[in-house]
Amino acid sequence: MTFIVRTVSRTADGRVIIRPTLVDKETIGIGRDATNDIHLADLAVEPFHAAFTRLPGGRVLAQTVGGLGFAVDGRSTKRAEIDANRGAELRFGGHLLTLAMEDGVATISVERTDALSDATGEKDERTVFSLAGLLPGKRLGAWTFLILILAACLAWPVYSWATWHDVKTRPVGFHADKMWSSGPLSQAHRALENNCQSCHEKAFVSVEDNKCVACHIGIHDHADPKRQINAMAPPNFGKRVQNGFKSVFGVPTGQRCVDCHTEHQGAGPMPATAQAFCTDCHATLKSRVTDTKLADVSDFGTAHPQFRPAIVTDSSGAAPIFRRVSLDASPIQSNGLKFPHGTHLSATNGVARMAQTMKSEQGWDNALACKDCHKPTSDGVRFQPVEMERDCQMCHSLAFDRIGGTVRTLRHGQPAQVVADLRAYFRSTGPVRPISLGGVERRRPGNYAASQTSGNYASGLRNYGGGADAAISAVFTKGGACYDCHVVDRTGDANSAGWRVRPVVQPTRFLQKGWFNHEAHKTDKCETCHKAATSETNSPIMLPGITTCRECHGGESSRADVPSSCAMCHSYHIDASAPWRAKRDVSRAKGQGRFVVPAGYLKGAVR
Amino acid sequence: MATRVSVQNRVRGSGVHDGFLRHNGFYWAKIAGVISLIALLVYIGIDVKPRPSGGSWYGYTLGTIGALLILWLTMLGVRKRAMTSGRWSLKSWTSAHVYLGLSLIVIATLHTGFQFGWNIHTLAYVLMMIVILSGLFGITVYSVLPRSLSNNRNETTEPQMLEGLRAVDRQLHEAAQPVAQHYAELVRSSLEQDPFGGGLWSRLSGRYPRCATRLAKAEIRRETVHMPKLGDEPLERIDALLEKKEAMLARVRRHLRIRALLEIWLYIHVPMTFALIAALTAHIVSVFFYW
Numbered sequence: 001m002t003f004i005v006r007t008v009s010r011t012a013d014g015r016v017i018i019r020p021t022l023v024d025k026e027t028i029g030i031g032r033d034a035t036n037d038i039h040l041a042d043l044a045v046e047p048f049h050a051a052f053t054r055l056p057g058g059r060v061l062a063q064t065v066g067g068l069g070f071a072v073d074g075r076s077t078k079r080a081e082i083d084a085n086r087g088a089e090l091r092f093g094g095h096l097l098t099l100a101m102e103d104g105v106a107t108i109s110v111e112r113t114d115a116l117s118d119a120t121g122e123k124d125e126r127t128v129f130s131l132a133g134l135l136p137g138k139r140l141g142a143w144t145f146l147i148l149i150l151a152a153c154l155a156w157p158v159y160s161w162a163t164w165h166d167v168k169t170r171p172v173g174f175h176a177d178k179m180w181s182s183g184p185l186s187q188a189h190r191a192l193e194n195n196c197q198s199c200h201e202k203a204f205v206s207v208e209d210n211k212c213v214a215c216h217i218g219i220h221d222h223a224d225p226k227r228q229i230n231a232m233a234p235p236n237f238g239k240r241v242q243n244g245f246k247s248v249f250g251v252p253t254g255q256r257c258v259d260c261h262t263e264h265q266g267a268g269p270m271p272a273t274a275q276a277f278c279t280d281c282h283a284t285l286k287s288r289v290t291d292t293k294l295a296d297v298s299d300f301g302t303a304h305p306q307f308r309p310a311i312v313t314d315s316s317g318a319a320p321i322f323r324r325v326s327l328d329a330s331p332i333q334s335n336g337l338k339f340p341h342g343t344h345l346s347a348t349n350g351v352a353r354m355a356q357t358m359k360s361e362q363g364w365d366n367a368l369a370c371k372d373c374h375k376p377t378s379d380g381v382r383f384q385p386v387e388m389e390r391d392c393q394m395c396h397s398l399a400f401d402r403i404g405g406t407v408r409t410l411r412h413g414q415p416a417q418v419v420a421d422l423r424a425y426f427r428s429t430g431p432v433r434p435i436s437l438g439g440v441e442r443r444r445p446g447n448y449a450a451s452q453t454s455g456n457y458a459s460g461l462r463n464y465g466g467g468a469d470a471a472i473s474a475v476f477t478k479g480g481a482c483y484d485c486h487v488v489d490r491t492g493d494a495n496s497a498g499w500r501v502r503p504v505v506q507p508t509r510f511l512q513k514g515w516f517n518h519e520a521h522k523t524d525k526c527e528t529c530h531k532a533a534t535s536e537t538n539s540p541i542m543l544p545g546i547t548t549c550r551e552c553h554g555g556e557s558s559r560a561d562v563p564s565s566c567a568m569c570h571s572y573h574i575d576a577s578a579p580w581r582a583k584r585d586v587s588r589a590k591g592q593g594r595f596v597v598p599a600g601y602l603k604g605a606v607r
Numbered sequence: 608m609a610t611r612v613s614v615q616n617r618v619r620g621s622g623v624h625d626g627f628l629r630h631n632g633f634y635w636a637k638i639a640g641v642i643s644l645i646a647l648l649v650y651i652g653i654d655v656k657p658r659p660s661g662g663s664w665y666g667y668t669l670g671t672i673g674a675l676l677i678l679w680l681t682m683l684g685v686r687k688r689a690m691t692s693g694r695w696s697l698k699s700w701t702s703a704h705v706y707l708g709l710s711l712i713v714i715a716t717l718h719t720g721f722q723f724g725w726n727i728h729t730l731a732y733v734l735m736m737i738v739i740l741s742g743l744f745g746i747t748v749y750s751v752l753p754r755s756l757s758n759n760r761n762e763t764t765e766p767q768m769l770e771g772l773r774a775v776d777r778q779l780h781e782a783a784q785p786v787a788q789h790y791a792e793l794v795r796s797s798l799e800q801d802p803f804g805g806g807l808w809s810r811l812s813g814r815y816p817r818c819a820t821r822l823a824k825a826e827i828r829r830e831t832v833h834m835p836k837l838g839d840e841p842l843e844r845i846d847a848l849l850e851k852k853e854a855m856l857a858r859v860r861r862h863l864r865i866r867a868l869l870e871i872w873l874y875i876h877v878p879m880t881f882a883l884i885a886a887l888t889a890h891i892v893s894v895f896f897y898w
Contacts, residue, residue: 032784032791043780043795046788066788117776117798119769129765129863131870134807141878149885153727154892161896179727180893182661196897206898238653242664249895265658265722276654557654 002054003028004102005038008111018109027053029065030092038110044093052108058085058101153179165197185263186270199263204250212257222572228255231281231289260572272567272581275299275556279566300564301554306546309510312336316489320505324512327546332539336487336502339538344368346533354395362394370526377508380519381578385506388412398481401425410481416495418482419472426468431460472497510543514569515578628750630702639706643713650717659720661728661894669718673711674887677735680708681880708742711735727893731886738879745872756865759858768859772802775852782844793823794845802856803863810867813860820856824849 003023010016028037033047040049046066053061064070064078071091072080082088082099084106090097094114100107115121127133157177164170177196185193192198199207213219222228232255235243243253260277261270283298295305306328314321315336325331344351347367355364364372373391374383386392389412398410400422408425411417434453443450474480476488476499492500527533529544553568554560571579646669655663661670683704687697715735723729763771776798783794800819809815824846831842 032788034784041780041784043783043791043798047785068788116780117773118801118804119772119776119798123769123803125766125769128769128803129866131807131810131867131874133803134810135874138874138877141874142881145878145882146885149730149882149889153730153886153889157727157889157893158896177893177897179725179730180897181724181726182728182894183722183724183726200897203896204898238655238664241668245664245667249898251898262662265660271658 002026002106003037003052004105004107006107006109008109027051030097031066038097038108040092040095040110040112042093042095042112045095049092052099052106054106055081058083058104058106060084060099060106062090152176161196161203165201165203167197168195170195170197181264183264184267186265187268188270189263190267206251207258209257212261218575219573222574225255227289228281231285231292233280233284233288272565273572275565275567278570278572297566299555299558300566300569301550301558301560304546307511307514307543309541309543310507310512311510311541312505312507315487315502315505320503322507327541327543331541333541334487334539335506336504337506337538338485338487341532341535341538341542343536344373345370351395358394370530370532376518380522381517382508383518385508392485396481396485410475415476415482415492415499415501418475419495419497419499422471422475423468426471431457433457469497472499476501510541511569513574515571515582516569517578517582520582626750627698627701627705628746630698635699635703635706638703639710642707643710646710646713646717655720659717660722661718661720663720666718666720669714673714673718674891676707676711676714677883677887680704680711681884684877684880705742705746708739712739727886727889731883731890734879734883734886738876738883741872741875741879745876748868748872752865752869756862756869759861759865761858765862768855768862771855772852772859775848775855779845779848779852782841782848785841786845790827790842790845793826794849797823797849797852802859807867809860810863811871813864815856815860818853818856820849820852824853 002025005021005023005028007019007021008016009019023037025037029048029051030036030038030040030045031047031049032040032042032045036048038052046068048065049068050062050064050066050070053063055061060082062070062072062080062082067078069076069078071077072082073088074091080088082090084099084101087098087100090099094112094116096111096113098109098111100109157180160176164175172194175194175196178194181196184190199211201208201211223231245251246253260273263270265271279298282294283296283303285292285294286296297304306326308324308326309331310322310324311331311333312320312335313323313325313333315334320335343349345368346352352367355362355368356366358364359366362372373386375391376383388396393412398412399407400410401408408421410421434457436450436453437457438450443454476482476497482488482499482501486504487502489500489502490498492498521529529548530542532542535542550560552561553564554562556563556565565581567579567581569579569582577583649665650659653665655665660666683700686700689697691697715732719728719732723732760768779794779798783791786794797820805815815821827842827846827849831846834840834842836843
């Protein structure tokens, strides 16, 4: 009795069946081949895999036969001496052999522990066909994402806010509340991009006006705030809906900076205020603010009143009087000057002939052109006042005397000096003494000729001073040097012999509320808009009416060549400089690429 | 006209199958279509200044509708655990879920005013679109694949498929007993490979480049190609069994692929829905936080 081989198998319900076999041999074979004493139907086992040999002292030698090894107590080997009294577990492929000594007989229990194949192993038929084992569960994924996003996109930004909301400037770097930003800030506010708290001061409180005017200190109200509230049109459906949302979430619905100046709309320049923001009030303003002098406006192309330039209506007083008059009323300006544009621009008259004569000297063409007298300002927006000395005197000489080779001229702009100069002229020279008048000897009776000469001379001497008065009158009256160009009144003082030349007023800006830029229109000829060639006196205002502008400009959403919102010519926070939009257009046209804040607009500048 | 409608209703009520997509004569499809059309027409019709965005009155309105809709759509997960019939039947609810969910594409896109960026707001939008697109994928596979699933199964059930595999494995195991160790190893490699293994990509694509059964069959064929066919050689039997197993595996894998396609979208749809709800919460809170 050498070996007892117990074959262990299990039924489907787990019951164990043991079939013991007695093998009376010193050496027994183990393998897949059926002739082996221990037959393992196992493809991982060689047909003749190993042999067990009984050694003295209850020891068993396990030795490979085919070359493939086996495992003894978990360690793989090809040869092992095993003390059967202490027992051992041997693994051959999917079989487990347990060696033990029972009553002096080496007992080997053989059991297949591994499944025949993967498919025959334990498979949960409900899940094996689904993706359940291959992917993390849906519930796990759901919770993971939920927590991750809440932590990253809500908790972290809140933490950033809590950490930084009371500093003036945050250090450079990523701040988590940046991911809440709905879009980049406009160019002008780009520097604030990192510092959310510079506008968003308190949590759940919308941006307040004081945050804006903290920097924009020069900003003034468009009009009396109370009147502005009255001026607002009743909210339309959309506005009512928005106000509903606002009031639910505690946002003020009155007039606030951010109502017009919305930020986070893109990195470019802040868009010009849309026409609708103006027409909200101005389209039907008269019906609410009944005492307003402003006409209702809803669109430049279709509903905009005629321009009302501020023109000089009276320059006779100490200060000229300006009045805004509609161009439809064909206003006449009274600026103290007489100037027929047509005469000066003619290509055929004496002026043109004179231009031709002085062509080489003055650089003129065969006739005068606008530019010969009107010099643009350095920014090109408008024109410098015309100056007598620079722009008129080359033709309109004030010369009246020649002493030797020197020509004396009347002093322009100084009537008293003119009067004094003329008197001096007549005083310092007398009538030429007739050579026949002789010496101082007594005149003989009968020399009638001498007597006549003497009498004439005496009379001439006596009357010579009166010539000054006549000459003075001639200068200041029709046909005189002053009178032809200036309006002359007889209200002057004694110094000017009672003559008074009215002060000349040359307004450089007619449109006080709107804005016109000649620079932007310089591709056009002057005559396109200003009908100067046919104007025979200076009095009619030659400003083009709205019809002329509308040839190119229409409302914001029109199909005109230049769709123009209100902001192109008007500014809400109006001051002496161009509206923001116009300034931006100019700076862009000049390639500066950046909005130029006018001097004095921001904090610290002198206004 | 009225009689025809009532006849149709009776037919429908009498148990003729009517999927959730065409439920009640596309009732919810029509409703969702009308909602989308109104949203679109209003968007085109109104002139929001300075530009359309989530912060305009229309943006707020669509945002509110969208957020409530998303929450309601999520409730299908709760609702589907209770199956009822009638007006608010699960089928009707699912139909509404599908079509109203699709209308969110219009509502939420118009809500954005086409302003996108690297922020939480766009994240919420992107997650929503992922959820909707995965749902769209789900609808597509649900309407296309069940037919091919049942065609492929050839009237066998999943346990029967598994049992078939087990049977052929047992036969292979038996047949390989007498052969040389070299061949036995090849057979064993086929037996030990998990027929359901191969990872997600294999499941979805149906490609199993390291299929041990195919490799074993190829190897055995390569080595036995010159041997005479006697008909009682164990290797010939193994070859035939491997071929049978390969065909069986092909069918099982087609089945797995179709089932994976039917299931995979939910692994995106459901977790992304929760991600969306988190992002939506952050989006709404952030808007009011930094008013």
